[in-house]
Amino acid sequence: MSEAVVGTKTVAEINERLRRGEAVVLTAHELKEEVRRGRRFEVEDVDVVTTGSRGPMSGTAAALSFPLSGWRGSGGRLRVWMNGVPAFPGPATSEGEDTLDVVVYGTAASRYEPRRYGGGHLFRELVEGKPIHVEITAAGHPAIRRTVTIHDFNFARLYSVRNAFRNYTAFANFRGTRPLETIFGFRPMGPETGITVVGSGETNPLQNDPELRVIRLGTRILVNGAPGIVVGAGTRSSPARPNLSLVADMVGMDPEYMGGFMTDAGVEVLNAIAVPIPILDEATLRGVLEARDETIRLPVADVSDRLPFTETTYAEVWRGPDLQVRYDPAKCVTCSFACVAEHYCPVGAIVWSDKRHDDALCLACGACTVNCVGGAFTAELGQLTVDGRKVPITFRQSDRRRAMKIADLLRDRMRRGEFLLGDLGDRIEHRLPGP
Ligand code: SF4
Ligand code: SF4
Incomplete structure (x- = not known):
């Protein structure tokens, strides 16, 4: 059942204020800074809180359709690559036009550079307007x-079936005696090589609406800066560990x-999403207010079994540490045969x-600050307290700076009345209904 009102304000009332430029729209990080300064919020004080997240979101694929002469009549089973990344043809390869429809997975690796280039790189270059090389073979x-x-x-449409997890987990090789290959590291994760963290903390959309009261089927959002919608829960989503499907x-x-x-275990795809949280009632406001870096649990697990054995909070990840790295080329000592920092930079x-x-590509993961022999890259990455001892953070897979930036972008569009809330759709189910 669609639900127009869940509390003391309606979506229609907020949209009317947005159209008139009178709505109070704050980002999640702005609101929480106000709370830290001692401000108390009531439902009537704020209409919308914008949230954001950026990081690897592996369930992303693109459906693409474009005219391409010469392939019709080649018969047999077509095989297609775009910049070397496999593209799966269909539907309608038998129809009489020269239009090719393909699906490309964001985590598919290029056959030319399988550890350096994949679907995520292709999607970015497509959007940049760069030329894309298409190869088609048939027996x-x-x-x-x-x-x-x-x-x-x-x-050209992105579909993501596993996006914007409600924060995540910190991993280290606590128990191992040899390095382990993992998607959570930029190279095999050895014992005593620090800890890797994932999750945007207090800006994360699902952290700000933990019961999915207002993030619903059809919620209008930004995906990489363009309008998109939530179409349901993501794969393996659960009430305890929700994630979203988007288009x-x-x-x-x-x-x-x-x-x-690039991770040690293959290529991943990066996305950023921004989700508006309309403050319709006390419960929704409470969800937003309670999601602060200092209060959001960060489970800590050994990378071998990924089972959390202790926890800390996202305050150790994002309150204090730098959100950008500094580069001083004068400190480069010109390593003899290769640049380790370049080799292990995941982007x-x-x-x-x-x-x-290139700061436009850099997500401030911190790997170069650990790898650079001469100390040309520096950033304070912080430490996690694990069972009473401090473990240095050596790799961050979430980009808090751009999570905040996309939340800012959505706030600004809403304040200008250019982006309105959608009607509240049905609640999101984490599984298909049973028979
Ligand atoms: S690792 Fe650092 S010092 Fe060595 S070549 Fe690269 S930037 Fe220069
Ligand atoms: S912090 Fe360093 S290693 Fe990480 S993305 Fe930026 S330049 Fe690359």
Whole structure:
């Protein structure tokens, strides 16, 4: 059942205030700073709180459709690659137009650079308008090679079936005696090599609406800066560990929020989402107020079994540590055969040959501050308290700076009346209803 009102304010009333430029819209981080300064909030004090998250979101795929001459009639089973990343053709390969429909997984690796390039990189380059090389093969026919850009496309849409987890877990190799390969590390995670953290903390959308009171089927959101919608729970979502399924057109996305991400176990895909939380009643406001870095639990687990054995809070991750790294090329001692910092940068933000650090790509994971031999990269990454001892954070997979930035973007659009709330749809179920 659709529900228009859950409390003391309605979506329609807030939308009317947004249209008139009179609504009070704050980001989650702004509101929580006010709370830290001692301000008390009532439902009538704020209309919408905007939240955001950015990090690897592995269940992301793109459905793409574009005209491409010459492949029709090649018969047999088509195989398609875009910049070397496998693309799965269909539907309607038998229809009489030269339009090709494909699905590309964000975690699919390029056959040319499987550890350096994947679907996430491809999605960013598509949105940047870069030329994309398409190769098509079919048994018994010569390969077809073409170059396309997103401007050629009729359809380009991201679908994510596992997005925006409600924060996550910290991992280290506490018990092992040898390095372990893991998606939570930039290289095999050895014993005593510090701890890796995931989760945006108090800006995280689901942390601010833990019971999914107002994040519902059809909730309007931003995905990488473009309008999108929530279409349900994500795969393996549960009330204790919820995540979302999302859809958004790629046209209008901002590449700064997108990209590929290399882990020790393969390529991942980066997304950023922003979700508005309309403050309709006391319970919704309470959910937002209670989600502060100091109060949000951060479970700590051994990477071998991923079972939490203790916990701390996100305050140790995000309150105090730097959200950007500093680069001083003068400190580079020019390592003899390769730049370790460049090699292990998960987003390719370091170009050693040019002595360049690309801040537009950098998500401040901190790996370079650990890897750089000369200390050219520096940032305070903080420490976690684990069973009474301090363990240094050496890798962060969430980008708090851009999580805040996309929440700012949504706030600004709402304040200008350019982005309105959708009607409250049905509540999200974590599983399909049984028979
Ligand atoms: S690891 Fe650091 S010191 Fe060595 S080449 Fe790279 S930037 Fe220079
Ligand atoms: S912090 Fe360093 S290793 Fe991490 S993304 Fe930025 S440049 Fe790359």
